Amino acid sequence: MQLNLAIIGLGGVGRGFAELVADRGVALLDRHDIDLKIVAVSDAFLGFAFDPEGLDPLQLAQLPREAGALAALSGGQANPDNRRAITEKVVDFVLEATVTDPVTGEPAMTHCNLARESGKHFVTSNKGPIALDGRRLRREAATSRLGLDYEGVVMSGTPVLRFGRECLAGCRIDGFRGILNGTSNFMLGRIEAGATFQAALKEAQDLGYAEADPTADIGGSDVRLKTLILAQEFLGFHGAPTDIEMQGIAELKAEDVHAAPAQGRRWKLIGEGRRNADGRILLSVRPIALPLSDPLAGVGGAMNAITFSTDLLGDVTVSGPGAGRRETAFALLSDILGIVRMAVPPRYNLRKAASQ
Amino acid sequence: MQLNLAIIGLGGVGRGFAELVADRGVALLDRHDIDLKIVAVSDAFLGFAFDPEGLDPLQLAQLPREAGALAALSGGQANPDNRRAITEKVVDFVLEATVTDPVTGEPAMTHCNLARESGKHFVTSNKGPIALDGRRLRREAATSRLGLDYEGVVMSGTPVLRFGRECLAGCRIDGFRGILNGTSNFMLGRIEAGATFQAALKEAQDLGYAEADPTADIGGSDVRLKTLILAQEFLGFHGAPTDIEMQGIAELKAEDVHAAPAQGRRWKLIGEGRRNADGRILLSVRPIALPLSDPLAGVGGAMNAITFSTDLLGDVTVSGPGAGRRETAFALLSDILGIVRMAVPPRYNLRKAASQ
Numbered sequence: 001m002q003l004n005l006a007i008i009g010l011g012g013v014g015r016g017f018a019e020l021v022a023d024r025g026v027a028l029l030d031r032h033d034i035d036l037k038i039v040a041v042s043d044a045f046l047g048f049a050f051d052p053e054g055l056d057p058l059q060l061a062q063l064p065r066e067a068g069a070l071a072a073l074s075g076g077q078a079n080p081d082n083r084r085a086i087t088e089k090v091v092d093f094v095l096e097a098t099v100t101d102p103v104t105g106e107p108a109m110t111h112c113n114l115a116r117e118s119g120k121h122f123v124t125s126n127k128g129p130i131a132l133d134g135r136r137l138r139r140e141a142a143t144s145r146l147g148l149d150y151e152g153v154v155m156s157g158t159p160v161l162r163f164g165r166e167c168l169a170g171c172r173i174d175g176f177r178g179i180l181n182g183t184s185n186f187m188l189g190r191i192e193a194g195a196t197f198q199a200a201l202k203e204a205q206d207l208g209y210a211e212a213d214p215t216a217d218i219g220g221s222d223v224r225l226k227t228l229i230l231a232q233e234f235l236g237f238h239g240a241p242t243d244i245e246m247q248g249i250a251e252l253k254a255e256d257v258h259a260a261p262a263q264g265r266r267w268k269l270i271g272e273g274r275r276n277a278d279g280r281i282l283l284s285v286r287p288i289a290l291p292l293s294d295p296l297a298g299v300g301g302a303m304n305a306i307t308f309s310t311d312l313l314g315d316v317t318v319s320g321p322g323a324g325r326r327e328t329a330f331a332l333l334s335d336i337l338g339i340v341r342m343a344v345p346p347r348y349n350l351r352k353a354a355s356q
Numbered sequence: 357m358q359l360n361l362a363i364i365g366l367g368g369v370g371r372g373f374a375e376l377v378a379d380r381g382v383a384l385l386d387r388h389d390i391d392l393k394i395v396a397v398s399d400a401f402l403g404f405a406f407d408p409e410g411l412d413p414l415q416l417a418q419l420p421r422e423a424g425a426l427a428a429l430s431g432g433q434a435n436p437d438n439r440r441a442i443t444e445k446v447v448d449f450v451l452e453a454t455v456t457d458p459v460t461g462e463p464a465m466t467h468c469n470l471a472r473e474s475g476k477h478f479v480t481s482n483k484g485p486i487a488l489d490g491r492r493l494r495r496e497a498a499t500s501r502l503g504l505d506y507e508g509v510v511m512s513g514t515p516v517l518r519f520g521r522e523c524l525a526g527c528r529i530d531g532f533r534g535i536l537n538g539t540s541n542f543m544l545g546r547i548e549a550g551a552t553f554q555a556a557l558k559e560a561q562d563l564g565y566a567e568a569d570p571t572a573d574i575g576g577s578d579v580r581l582k583t584l585i586l587a588q589e590f591l592g593f594h595g596a597p598t599d600i601e602m603q604g605i606a607e608l609k610a611e612d613v614h615a616a617p618a619q620g621r622r623w624k625l626i627g628e629g630r631r632n633a634d635g636r637i638l639l640s641v642r643p644i645a646l647p648l649s650d651p652l653a654g655v656g657g658a659m660n661a662i663t664f665s666t667d668l669l670g671d672v673t674v675s676g677p678g679a680g681r682r683e684t685a686f687a688l689l690s691d692i693l694g695i696v697r698m699a700v701p702p703r704y705n706l707r708k709a710a711s712q
Contacts, residue, residue: 003706020668024526032525092707121704147704157669159523166522166697167515169388170380170689295675298654312376312686313513313677319651320672330668333526341522343704348477348503350359350699351448 016329152331158320182302372685503695508687514676
């Protein structure tokens with residue numbers, strides 16, 4: 001089945017997705033019977049292109065990073081046109097890969113609303129709209145019988161949302177604790193090994209883990225948005241980022257981090273949520289000196305991990321990459337495949353016996 | 357929707373499942389819109405019972421462990437009748453929870469065949485039929501449009517099969533390595549802490565981890581069956597248990613296990629599969645001294661874990677309980693829910709735009 005896609009935002013993740021389509025087109029058709037065509041692209045810096053027959057994904061992946069570069073494509077222009085990309089009649093799925101605004105959720109919020117109004121399925125790697133207004137967005141998408149998915153917003157490609165929703169279905173999830181920011185986790189490892197905070201930060205920046213402005217990573221606000229999304233998804237929490245008590249890694253003393261292993265502990269920046277017996281939901285983001293026996297204590301480098309606490313299985317942990325353009329592009333693909341799975345005719349007749 | 361179940365084998369797992377139905381009936385109806393009724397039970401030791409209106413799940417969970425005890429129920433008799441339990445017209449799902457026979461797969465193999473011939477969905481916690489003839493069983497179930505699932509066979513309730521199939525869909529899985537036997541993992545931890553092999557084994561038996569005859573746990577054949585199932589499922593391997601090179605933990609020297617951490621390593625019994633660049637599939641079961649930085653090195657006690665190696669995400673690891681009656685009962689429930697998900701009408705119209 002051919003699916004026509006519009007990509008909004010052709011940065012690392014958007015290009016990573018175009019590369020996936022170029023590399024995997026045949027395998028996806030073979031294994032999942034879907035033929036992904038990127039028919040529209042819009043990017044604030046690069047402009048806009050539209051071709052109902054499909055743009056060349058490899059050309060998109062390798063587009064020069066120059067203002068208005070999309071004008072060079074057939075059907076291209078130097079000015080972006082997000083609205084047209086989203087609303088073009090032939091578009092089935094909108095892929096949103098713009099940069100997160102943690103305060104307004106824009107422009108992704110507008111894109112999500114517009115996609116729904118136009119009858120398009122929507123997948124995004126953008127934390128903003130999901131953290132700030134996920135409940136409304138999910139409800140409205142469901143009412144319109146449109147897919148809305150966002151596996152990439154918590155741990156990039158590592159599929160923790162789908163794991164919690166589908167693989168743990170039938171359990172009650174009572175809480176979670178996660179290492180949700182690769183930069184701070186990498187830095188804590190370097191500090192434990194003897195580096196100063198500043199040296200660890202510089203190393204993280206040199207390796208491309210940390211942003212030029214690392215405030216969201218080390219101050220905890222990146223983890224706070226992710227904790228909020230997890231709490232909404234799995235604990236039924238309703239609230240805003242500022243409802244979550246937050247402390248980053250900047251106030252930790254390097255000597256404490258360095259000394260912890262000798263005491264059988266290791267410092268980690270933990271985003272945590274728990275539903276108490278009285279139904280109250282407790283959320284926090286803060287550094288914790290975990291015992292070395294904790295499954296999260298062994299999660300090193302820029303890796304991320306989440307431990308779900310459940311009634312029937314106790315603790316179950318998923319760990320994997322928490323960032324990366326290819327990894328996040330996979331998350332978008334995995335969202336598309338998830339929506340496709342809920343759009344196919346039923347494979348089974350449940351009450352075969354009774355209906356005979 | 358009401359689903360009528362037959363349970364074959366009312367040991368720990370079968371009783372655990374009956375307990376789940378007793379405890380969770382309301383929640384399952386609320387959250388998943390399914391009303392599970394156990395209408396038939398057959399057990400080699402306890403006998404048989406059938407009630408088309410549904411047996412009392414709590415009574416089943418608490419049934420005295422006495423020969424022929426099912427005769428005390430209305431519609432009960434002292435003799436087992438697996439065939440009747442499976443083929444009764446009102447039965448929709450057969451839950452197979454008999455003991456694994458690693459050589460013939462019986463009696464579970466016969467139960468699986470009979471369920472398919474009778475048009476019943478089949479879920480099992482029994483490794484035998486899946487490891488020995490999984491490919492045929494899957495093909496025949498698919499042809500008959502019947503569900504066949506077995507999440508519990510590798511890591512009891514920890515949902516690694518579903519994780520690999522659904523959450524990693526879109527990735528290529530190139531290999532896996534797992535800690536797949538809780539008894540041997542627990543023992544290695546005790547030996548590392550200074551216990552002798554015999555003391556560690558006795559402790560595992562006292563805690564109920566190890567069987568009275570622990571050969572399959574410490575000799576590696578339990579891990580070998582699980583490795584075979586994973587290799588069939590994720591690497592497309594066709595073969596028999598004996599195709600897999602196997603070494604258990606019995607030949608390890610206690611002093612080597614004890615000394616490893618000082619050298620930055622930890623011994624683990626690892627079931628491993630890898631598809632080489634030339635397409636050849638390499639499988640093995642053997643103790644490996646993993647570097648402490650390996651995600652599997654931190655998996656302690658009776659916990660299990662699997663690391664999947666993928667093209668798009670690199671390594672992704674799932675860890676959780678690897679045994680337990682309640683955990684395995686959850687796996688059966690999770691299989692039922694998985695089949696139900698593939699039996700509901702499509703939620704989305706994929707090409708909404710195009711069809712307008």
